[in-house]
Structures are given as structure tokens and as C-alpha cells.
Amino acid sequence: MALRRALSAAGGRWAQGLCSAARRDTVFAVSSGHGKCGVAVIRASGPGCREALQSLTGRPEPPAPRVLALRRIRDPATAEPLDRGLVAWFPGPHSFTGEDCCELHVHGGPAVVSGVLRALGRLPGLRPAEPGEFARRAFHNGKLDLTAVEGLGDLIQAETEAQRRQALRQMEGELGRLYQRWSETLTQALAHLEAYIDFSEDDNVEEEVLSRAQRPAAIVSPVAGTTRDVVELSLNVGGYPVVLSDTAGLRAAADPVEQEGVSRARERLQQADLVLAVLDAGAVPAEPGALGEALGAVVPPAAPQPRVLVLNKVDLVRGGAGALRDACARAGLPPAAPLSCKTGEGLAGLVELLRRQLERLCGDPLAGSPSLTQTRHGQHLRACRAALARYGRAAGADLALAAEELRLARRHLGRITGHVGAEDVLDIIFRDFCVGK
Template identity: 40%
Template sequence: MPPAAIAVVRVSGPQAAAALQRLAGRLPAPRHASLAELKDGHGAPLDRALVLWFPGPATATGEDLAELHLHGGRAVVAAVEGALGAMPGLRRAEAGEFTRRAFLSGRIDLAEAEGLADLLAAETESQRVQALGLASGHVSRAVESWQERLLGLMAGAEAELNFADEDDVDVYDGAAQRLIEGMGALAEELGEWLARPAAEVIADGVSVVIAGPPNAGKSTLINALAQRELAIVSPFEGTTRDVIETPLALDGIAMRFSDTAGLRAEGADDIEAIGIDRAKAAVEAADILLWLGEPKAVPAHPRAILIAAQADKWAGDAASEAASARCDLILSAATGEGMGQLHAAIVEMARTLLPREGEAALRHRQRTALAEAKQWLTIEAGAREAGDLILLAERLRLASVALDRITGRAGVEDMLDALFSGFCIGK
């Protein structure tokens, strides 16, 4: 938003050429930046700007498109927008409309549009890399490959069903088994993609929950990690009564750290008991658990880091030293002891939740469609479809329809409204 060094105003559609001619007095050579004096309908000067002309269909939106690279002051932008708004056949773009026009004209597919939305919202390096892969068509190319394989299987089924009596069609016994084998191989590949981390882990951040008994140092730790006084620290049990969450980025990975109420079985009042219940729910939903209590009391969790906290207070406490021997690391958030090791341990564990380099993660919508396609391609042993080519062919068709929903070729109108409305006006 203005003010800025440069503001880009884009005009797309059948009136783009006329609008550019009225403002600049001419239509520049296609795809070449040209300096022009912009004037309104009364001949009053608006700005001295670079103008570009892109004739369709080889444009970002698939339509004729003009761009005005203006000086980025608010008054300049407002004056140019006012001059454009006064021209017949022009209106202000809605949020995400340029990207939606690109999708409707076939310049990008739905998966690429979702990647662009994620790229615009990216705040960390991992989010940027993931969104860029989606926007550049990583998922779309995979879907195209799967569709080609489905098409080959469907062609084989149709040949067997409709042309088995023709001499020039290559068919043979066991066609149904051949189809089932091909479907199974493709279903296995889809399953490998479904086993990858979900895109929401990257977009929303890895959930890291700090838990333990009262006065274990949980609030001190989250304050040290956030480098600010996020949670109240006191020597009284039950001070923290709710889940306190803060977003942080460690080594370019988005994370959500949560401080929780101290877990204890007795002595809690009604309000604190609610906080304890919420703490237990947070622990269950956590991607990574930082446990600051006795090692033997750690809740069952697949990714827990056992921390011997408040090491600065031990001073000959044999029990604390014995407990620390069974923990993953010794820590003092007050003095900074062990904070570097904790940082490294969290990042190392978080990387196991993210896609490997070169892998693309799927959004929830994409995962749902892929899971449905896999379901249609999976034939249980002894199922009645196993020997029926007509039913197998129908399963192949339904799997293809499910994959089409990933790239936006089928039944996505309501979802489009929700997606593109989240874009900024310039997109």
C-alpha cells in the first residue's frame, strides 16, 4: 500500500488497450517498458511513469493487460485510479480477481493458485520454499502424471469392454487383473504422498507445548524463548491458568510455543482445574512436547524432549541431579544454560515434521481429494469388483474426477470464492 517507491497499477480485459491509449496517448510496443506522460480525460498531467502493454492471450490473466509503474505516493495512485474509474467499461478489481482470471483462462491451475496464496502469506523460509514449490506447479505436474496413467488404464478397460472382438485390438485374458495391478501401483504412490507432512504444519507452524508440574519453570522458559515477558512468573502454584501461545521462528521454521497450567492431581481450585484440562488437551495435540517434570511422569508422546529445568537452583540437591541424569538436557532459562542445545533439539525434531528438500506438502483440501482417489483405486482381495471390468472402469473414472479437484477441473466453484477472496486487490 502507498506510500512506496513504485506503485504498479494493472488493467486487464478488453478495455485495457483503450485505457492505456487514453492515459499515455499511445500504445507502446508489446512487452517493452516505455516512459510516458500520463494525463487524465481533461488533459491534466497525472504522473511521469513507465507503461507496459501485454496483448493476450499470452499474459498473466490470459487477457489483454496493461501495467502502469507509477511513483508510489498516495495522491499519485489515487489520481490515476480516479482517471481510470472515469473511463467507460472499467471498474476496480475485486480481491484476488487477477489471479482468478488467470485460473479461469487456464494460465494457472487451482493448486498453483493456492501456492500463490501461501507465497503471499509466507513469513518464514520454510513457508516460502513450500509455497514456491506449489506455485511453480510441483503438485500439478504430479497430478498430470497420475492422470496420464489413469488414462492408460481407462483406455485398456474400454478396449476390452467395447472392442474385444476386433482383430486389430490387443487384448488378452486376465485384463481385470492387469487393471487391478496398475490401480494398486498408483494407489501405493498416492499413499506415499499422503504419508508426507501436511502443508498446514508449515503454514500454521509446528506446535511446541511446554508442560510439567507447577513451579517447574515453564513460564520462565517461554519468556526466555520469546525474549519478552509473555507469561507471569511467581513462586505460587497455579499462577498460569490458561494456555498462553506465541508464534516464533527458529532457523526459518514457523512454530507456535505454548505455556500451560501446571499439571497436578490435587489442590487445584475450579478455575485452575479448567486450565489443567486445557493443558492436557494441548499436550495431546502438540507436535513437540517440552516436559519439565519428573522423567517417569512424562505423558505418552511420540516427540517429547525431557528437560531438567531450573539447574541454577539445584546447588547440591541430589534428587534434582539424579533426575537430570534421566533427561535429554539440563537447562536454566534464567542463566541461559542449555538454551542453545534446546534450540538445536527443537529444530532437529521439527525438521522431521516438514517435507524433505524437493518434496511438496499437500493442503487439507488436496489431501482429501487424493485420499478419495486412492480409495477408488484400492481393490480389496475378494471384492466383487475384482472380476468386473465395468465396475473397475467406473472406479478409474471416479479416481480421475477426484484428482481433477486438486487442479480445479471439477466441482470447486464455492471453494474458489473462498480462496480468491483472501488475495489482495493487486492480485
């Protein structure tokens, strides 16, 4: 089995080499849309970009990297001036595609644009780009994974502020990193399981290795200041995927390590979409003024994010949750969720309150485009979950079968980001892109 997987991996690398060789040509297209406009941007990517700039500008050297330079642009075949515009040079790998790239910012009249495109097309080794080819090259060169490519497509199509914000976060790799963390967890579990299958008879692997697919998220202590780093956990709250970040809290700290924890808490506070201010209800009088001061100490009143006031240890408060909720309402404070982590009282109410807040932030998930996943994401995630369920049933009976189910679950996650078996979905991903992106 190990030899078969090794040969399969070698075949994948050989196919990748063929694909890379096929991309040695240089492609170009209008990247700023079509029609009359003040400025049109023509992009080229590939090994011939440097020579193309030399031919069109008549200069022996390109401009400084990532600096716009004013140049006269001419047709190399006839020496006829075509326009006077700005050119930019992006040497690989520090470019959108990871290859040598250049851009020509010319006047957007149809005659100017078509003249420059014809001049580029006459140069040896250059051809017009196919739809989505720039993004596809960025994927093959490791500049984007498939979720980031889809985020880029969503960003181009975004019509609302919420769509723009979600697409930008996905394009910057936030969703891909989440899937990658899950994939790494499955990879580690699979490695442990295969090691146990191969070497357990030689007593080289402890039986406890089978219990390492699960671990506590953090050490919990009643002592204040013991949380230092940010502890994150991915959750499904009412159908909305969220990342919950538990921080050290905000306090005046004397210890340098705790000061760093507080600093990271402030940084994460600025990045958060929704802030949960957790207070000890037993230490705060059920009076509007006292509650307002306590909340202001945790989250500044001028914080732009929506806030939820979580009042823990309600089982220690005289009058219980009702008295605290009434006090918060009279004080005009943010929505409050009294609860007791000890007894579980109020937990369902907190989840429902979070669901309503997330619906305001993200919109109704049943209306418009999904905020997190494409259709194929859901298909692969459901298949991954089914494989994990089969793994759980097989783990106590047939470890080889369990390992195969774990490998299948990992493969489905990899197909989302493009890190495993992506070739069969590439055409679907890129065919919807416009030429020039």
C-alpha cells in the first residue's frame, strides 16, 4: 500500500511538471474590463514579459519593480507610436501569478487598446490569455489556494458591503487556513494510526497513540491572569460558522508575559466582528450604573463592533437572571445573556442571542449567495463528515479500514483548497472568470 501511494505521488509530480512546462508561454489580456474608459490596464504574465516591455517601450531595462513609469508605447513591427502611458514591472515570484508580470496603463479608447493588444500578439511567445488564466497560474504557483481563488471571484461580483467583506476575508486566505488546520489534524491522526498499524506488534508505538485525535482546548483555572495566549475554537452557531477567540482579558498587568497576553487581547478585540464581554455577575451589583462601568472597563464604549454582555455565575446572584436582565435593559446596555457555566442555566439563551447577532452581521443564509461556502464546499464537507462517521464505527474493529476512511476524509478537505486531487475541479473553478483575471 505504501509503495502504491508513493508511485501515485510520483505520477502526480510528473503530471505537475507537464502542466508547468505547458505554461512557459506568456499570456496577456485587458484586466480592467471592456468598453470606453479613461484608463485601461493590459496585463501580461510569463517569461517573455521583460522582452515585451523592452520591445513596446524601446528601453533596454524595465522600470524599477512595482513602480509606475511614464513611457511612450509603440508597435515594435512598425515603430508607430500607439500611446503614452504608465508601465509597471513585477518580477516573479513577487507578483499576482508568481511569474514575471507587467502592466500597461493606457488610455481606454477602443483603438488604443486594440492597437496595443495587436502589438503584443505579434511578439514571439505571447498569446491572449484564456478566461481565468491569470488566477489559474497564481494557483499553480502557490500564490492562491482554491478557496482564495473563489474569494477573488466573489470579490469581483460583490454588490453589497457584507459580500465585499466576506469575499475579501476569503481571498486573503482565512477560509483556506481553517480548512488547512482541519486537514493538518486529520493528517496527524492518520499518521499516528498508520504508525500503530505498522509498528504496534514490535512495541515501538504506545497504544495511547489512538487517543490523540482529541485534546483539551486550553487549561482552565480559577486563578486570574493564567490565560496568556489567544485560544481559538471553530464553532457552528445557528448555522453560522464562527471562530471564537478566548483572550487574556483586559487588566493592568505587572508580569511581562501577562502584559503580552493583554496586548494580544487588545489586538484581537480590534479584529473581532462581534465582542462577547464576559463579567462575573456575582461580583457586579445588579444596578444600571455599576453594570455600565463594569462593561466599559472590559470593552471601551466607543468600540465599533456590536457587543454582547455575558454575565456568568448567575446562580450566585440574588434574584437570578431576571434581575440582571432588567438592570441591563434599564441602563440601555448591549444585549445581555445571564448564564451559569456551572449549572448550564442560560446557555440556550446565549446561543440564540448570538444567532440573532450573527444574522444581523451576515444576513439571512437562505437569501442570496452563501456567506462561507460554494456548493462544492458543502458537498466535500458532507462527504468528509460521512467518512469520519464511518471511521468512528470502524476504529474499534478494523484499523486498516478506519485508516482508509480517515484518508478519504482528508482527501475531501484537500479537494476544497486544491492541495489534494484538484485537477478534476479546476475547469469548473476557473471557467467562470472573465478574461484578464
